[in-house]
Amino acid sequence: MxxxxxxxxSPTMEMTSNKEILRRIEYTGDMLLNMGPQHxxxxxxxxxxxxTDGEVMKRAIPEVGYLHRSIEKIGEKCTYNGFMPYTDRVxxxxxxxxxxxxxxxxxxxxxxxxxxxxxxxxxxxxxLNRISSHLISVGxxxxxxxxVTPFPYALRExxxxxxxxxxxxxARLTYNYLRIxxxxxxxxxxxxxxxxxxxxxxxxxxxxxxxxxxxxxIFVQRLAGLAPIPREMAIxxxxxxxxxxxxxxxxxxxxxxxxxxxxxxxxxxxxxxxQMGALGDAWxxxxxxxxEMKQSCRILRxxxxxxxxxxxxxxxPRKIKPPEGVEAYSRIESARGDxxxxxxxxxxxxxxxxxxxxxxxxxxxxxDALSRGLMIADLVALIASLDVxxxxxxx
Amino acid sequence: MQxxxxxxxxxxxxxxxxxxxxxxxxxxxxxxxxxVVINFAAITAGIFSWAERRVAARxxxxxxxxxxxxxxxxxxxxxxxxxxxxxxxxxAEADQFLFRIAPYFMMVGFCCVFVxxxxxxxxxxxDMNIGIFFILxxxxxxVVGIIMSGWSSNSKWSLFGAIRSAAQIISxxxxxxxxxxxxVLLAGTLSTQGIIRAQGGWxxxxxxxxxxxxxxxxxxxFISALAEGNRxxxxxxxxxxxxxxxxxTEYSGMRFSYFFLVEWGNxxxxxxxxxxxxxxxxxxxxxxxxxxxxxxxxKAVVFELLSLGIFVFKTLFWVFVVMWLRWTLPRIRVDQMxxxxxxxxxxxxxxxxxxxxxxxxxxxxxxxxxxxxHWILFLGAGVVPATLFVARVARNLRxxxxxxxxxxxx
Numbered sequence: 001m002x003x004x005x006x007x008x009x010s011p012t013m014e015m016t017s018n019k020e021i022l023r024r025i026e027y028t029g030d031m032l033l034n035m036g037p038q039h040x041x042x043x044x045x046x047x048x049x050x051x052t053d054g055e056v057m058k059r060a061i062p063e064v065g066y067l068h069r070s071i072e073k074i075g076e077k078c079t080y081n082g083f084m085p086y087t088d089r090v091x092x093x094x095x096x097x098x099x100x101x102x103x104x105x106x107x108x109x110x111x112x113x114x115x116x117x118x119x120x121x122x123x124x125x126x127x128l129n130r131i132s133s134h135l136i137s138v139g140x141x142x143x144x145x146x147x148v149t150p151f152p153y154a155l156r157e158x159x160x161x162x163x164x165x166x167x168x169x170x171a172r173l174t175y176n177y178l179r180i181x182x183x184x185x186x187x188x189x190x191x192x193x194x195x196x197x198x199x200x201x202x203x204x205x206x207x208x209x210x211x212x213x214x215x216x217x218i219f220v221q222r223l224a225g226l227a228p229i230p231r232e233m234a235i236x237x238x239x240x241x242x243x244x245x246x247x248x249x250x251x252x253x254x255x256x257x258x259x260x261x262x263x264x265x266x267x268x269x270x271x272x273x274x275q276m277g278a279l280g281d282a283w284x285x286x287x288x289x290x291x292e293m294k295q296s297c298r299i300l301r302x303x304x305x306x307x308x309x310x311x312x313x314x315x316x317p318r319k320i321k322p323p324e325g326v327e328a329y330s331r332i333e334s335a336r337g338d339x340x341x342x343x344x345x346x347x348x349x350x351x352x353x354x355x356x357x358x359x360x361x362x363x364x365x366x367x368d369a370l371s372r373g374l375m376i377a378d379l380v381a382l383i384a385s386l387d388v389x390x391x392x393x394x395x
Numbered sequence: 396m397q398x399x400x401x402x403x404x405x406x407x408x409x410x411x412x413x414x415x416x417x418x419x420x421x422x423x424x425x426x427x428x429x430x431v432v433i434n435f436a437a438i439t440a441g442i443f444s445w446a447e448r449r450v451a452a453r454x455x456x457x458x459x460x461x462x463x464x465x466x467x468x469x470x471x472x473x474x475x476x477x478x479x480x481x482x483x484x485x486x487a488e489a490d491q492f493l494f495r496i497a498p499y500f501m502m503v504g505f506c507c508v509f510v511x512x513x514x515x516x517x518x519x520x521x522d523m524n525i526g527i528f529f530i531l532x533x534x535x536x537x538v539v540g541i542i543m544s545g546w547s548s549n550s551k552w553s554l555f556g557a558i559r560s561a562a563q564i565i566s567x568x569x570x571x572x573x574x575x576x577x578x579v580l581l582a583g584t585l586s587t588q589g590i591i592r593a594q595g596g597w598x599x600x601x602x603x604x605x606x607x608x609x610x611x612x613x614x615x616x617f618i619s620a621l622a623e624g625n626r627x628x629x630x631x632x633x634x635x636x637x638x639x640x641x642x643x644t645e646y647s648g649m650r651f652s653y654f655f656l657v658e659w660g661n662x663x664x665x666x667x668x669x670x671x672x673x674x675x676x677x678x679x680x681x682x683x684x685x686x687x688x689x690x691x692x693x694k695a696v697v698f699e700l701l702s703l704g705i706f707v708f709k710t711l712f713w714v715f716v717v718m719w720l721r722w723t724l725p726r727i728r729v730d731q732m733x734x735x736x737x738x739x740x741x742x743x744x745x746x747x748x749x750x751x752x753x754x755x756x757x758x759x760x761x762x763x764x765x766x767x768x769h770w771i772l773f774l775g776a777g778v779v780p781a782t783l784f785v786a787r788v789a790r791n792l793r794x795x796x797x798x799x800x801x802x803x804x805x
C-alpha cells in the first residue's frame with residue numbers, strides 16, 4: 001500500500017484499526033504476540049494481538065471476523081423455513097437454541113400457535129443441548145488450564161447426549177430439529193426412560209467431576225480471583241447468560257422474560273457469589289456452568305414427567321408470507337446466554353432483514369479491558385471462562 | 396566397574412597396573428557400557444511413551460494405541476520409525492547451527508545420568524564417589540539444550556517455552572539438590588550404591604521413614620523432580636494450551652523425537668533416583684547387603700536378579716505415579732511455580748538439612764529414639780494414609796463406577 005492511499009490518521013478518533021495498534025505496539029518496543037488464528041486454545045479462529053514484554057501481558061486485543069459467513073444475509077435470501085438449517089451454524093455447539101430463536105421469531109411474525117407437546121419437545125431438546133454445550137465449555141476450560149482428563153470425561157457424557165439427540169432428530173451436531181410451528185419429529189418410543197437413565201448416571205458424574213476438577217486445589221488456585229468482573233462492569237459490557245450470572249446478576253431470560261413452557265417448570269437460577277475468590281472471577285464462571293447443568297437435569301426430569309400427548313406441529317401455512325413491514329423479536333436463554341433474533345418481513349417468502357444477537361460477541365468486548373496485567377496463561381483461562389465460540393461471534 | 400575389569404584382567408594372568416593394554420580394555424568396556432546405557436535409555440523412553448498413552452487412555456475412558464502388536468505395545472517402534480524417516484525441517488529464519496545441535500545437549504545430559512544410576516546390587520556403570528553430585532551436574536545440561544532450542548528456533552512461542560524452562564529448572568535444582576543432601580548426610584557418602592547400602596530392605600529401614608525431615612525431603616525431591624522433568628503440574632515450558640508446544644514447537648522428525656525421548660526417559664531417572672535415595676533402592680527385605688556380597692554361584696545370580704526386580708518395581712511404581720499425576724492435575728501458573736519453589740521448597744529443604752544434622756547427633760546419643768521414629772513414621776505417615784487413600788478410591792469407585800455401558804442396548 002502506498003503512502004497516498006493510506007487512510008488519513010485522525011488524532012481524535014477513538015477507535016483505531018488493528019493495524020494501527022500493531023504499529024503502536026512495535027513502537028513501544030514490546031513484543032507483539034499473535035495468539036491465533038491457529039492456536040490450540042483460542043476456541044476457533046479468533047486472533048488475539050497480545051502486547052507483552054514477558055509473561056505479564058500489557059494488553060490483549062481480540063480480532064474477530066475470521067469465521068464470518070454472512071448468516072444474516074443468507075437469512076434474507078432463503079425462505080423462512082429454508083433458513084432453519086442455517087441457524088444451526090450460528091452456534092454449532094448449541095444448535096438447538098439457534099433453531100428455537102428462529103422458530104420463535106417467525107412464529108411471532110405470522111402469529112402461529114405451537115402445540116403444547118411440541119413446546120415440551122423443544123425444551124427437552126434444548127436442555128439436553130444446554131448440558132452438552134456446558135460440558136464442552138467446562139471440559140475445554142479445564143484443558144486450557146492444563147488438566148487434560150476432564151475434557152474426555154466431559155466429552156464422554158456429551159456423546160451420550162449426542163446419542164439421545166441423534167435418536168430424536170437424526171443429527172448429532174447440527175440438528176435442524178425445530179420447525180416453524182412445532183418440531184420435526186415426535187419423541188421416539190421409550191425416549192423418556194432413556195433420558196431418565198442418562199440423568200441418573202449423569203448426576204453422579206457431576207459429583208465426580210467436582211471431585212476431579214471443580215474443587216481441585218491447583219484449579220481453584222489458578223482461577224480464583226482471576227479476571228473478576230464486578231456486577232456493574234458485567235452489565236456495562238452487556239455480558240449475558242452464565243457470564244453475567246457469575247457476576248452476581250440474577251438475570252435469566254427463562255425466568256425474567258419467560259417463553260415456551262418455562263413458567264410451568266421449577267428450577268433455580270444459580271448466581272455466582274465469589275465463594276473461592278472475587279465475585280465474578282473465572283472460577284465462578286466455571287462453577288456456574290456446572291450448577292446450570294444440575295438445573296437442566298431438574299428441568300428435564302419435570303419435562304419427561306409432565307409431557308402431554310398431542311400433535312407436535314401446529315397449523316402453519318405451507319407458504320409463510322407475512323405482510324410487509326411486520327417486525328418480530330425473540331429472546332431466548334441459550335447456553336451462551338441471551339440470544340436474540342430480529343426479523344422484518346418484506347411481504348415475500350423471504351425476510352427483509354434478519355439480525356442475530358449472540359452472547360459470545362459481547363463477551364469478546366470485555367477481553368481487552370480484563371486482559372491488562374494478566375499473564376499469558378491467564379488469558380487462555382479467561383477466554384475459556386467466557387465460553388466464546390468462534391462461529392457465534394462472527395456469524 | 397573398574398574393579399570388576401581389573402579382576403578380569405588378573406584372571407587372564409596380567410597385572411592391570413603394568414599391563415599396557417589395560418587402558419584399551421577400559422575404553423572398550425566404557426564404549427560397550429555407553430552403548431548399553433543409550434539403548435536402555437532410548438528403549439525405556441519408548442516403552443514409557445506407549446505406557447503413558449495406555450495409562451492416559453485408561454484414565455480418560457479411551458482405548459489408546461492398540462493396533463501395532465499386542466495391546467499396541469510396538470506402537471513406540473512404529474513411532475520411532477516414523478519420526479526417523481520424517482523430514483528434519485529447519486526453519487529458514489532459525490539459527491541453523493544452534494538449532495541442529497540443541498537436541499544433542501539434552502541427550503548427553505540425560506544419558507550421562509545413567510552412568511552413576513544403579514540398577515541392582517552390582518549392576519552399575521560406575522559407582523563414583525561423587526555419584527549424586529555428578530547426576531545433579533549433568534542434568535543441568537538439559538536446560539542448556541532447552542534454551543538453545545528455544546532461542547535458535549526464532550519463534551516467539553519457543554522463546555517463551557525456553558525462558559520458562561530455564562527459570563523453572565534452575566530454580567528447582569536448588570530444592571532438589573538440598574533434598575538429596577539429606578540421604579547423603581544420613582549415609583555419609585555421595586556414592587549412589589553407598590546410600591542404598593546405608594538403608595535396609597524393609598520399608599521402616601528406608602531413609603524416607605528415617606526422620607520427619609527426610610519424609611518431607613522425599614516429597615520436596617519428588618515435586619522438584621517433576622518440575623525439572625517438565626511434568627504436569629509443572630509442564631509450563633511445553634504447555635500446549637498456552638505456548639502451542641513450547642520450546643520444541645519448530646522441531647520435527649528425529650530432533651523432535653530427542654526432546655520426547657529425554658522427557659520420557661527422565662521419568663525413569665527421577666523415579667530411580669527417588670528409589671535410590673529414599674526408598675531403599677535394590678535392598679532385598681531380610682537380606683543385608685553384606686550377605687549379598689558374600690554370595691557366590693547360582694544363588695548370587697538369583698539374588699542379583701531379585702534385587703534388580705525390586706529396584707525396577709520401585710522405579711516403575713513412581714513412573715506410574717508421575718503419569719497418574721500428569722493425567723489428573725491442572726497446570727500451575729508461572730508465578731505460582733516460582734512462589735512454590737522460592738517461598739516454600741527452598742526454605743523447607745534448607746531447614747530439613749539443618750534438622751537432619753541435629754537429628755543425627757540426637758540419634759547418635761539415643762539410638763532408641765531413631766528406631767522408634769522409624770516405626771512411628773512408617774505407620775503414621777506411610778501405612779495409615781495409604782489405607783485411607785485406598786478406602787477413599789474404593790468409595791469413589793463404588794459411588795460412580797468406572798465403566799459405563801448402559802447405552803450398549805439403546
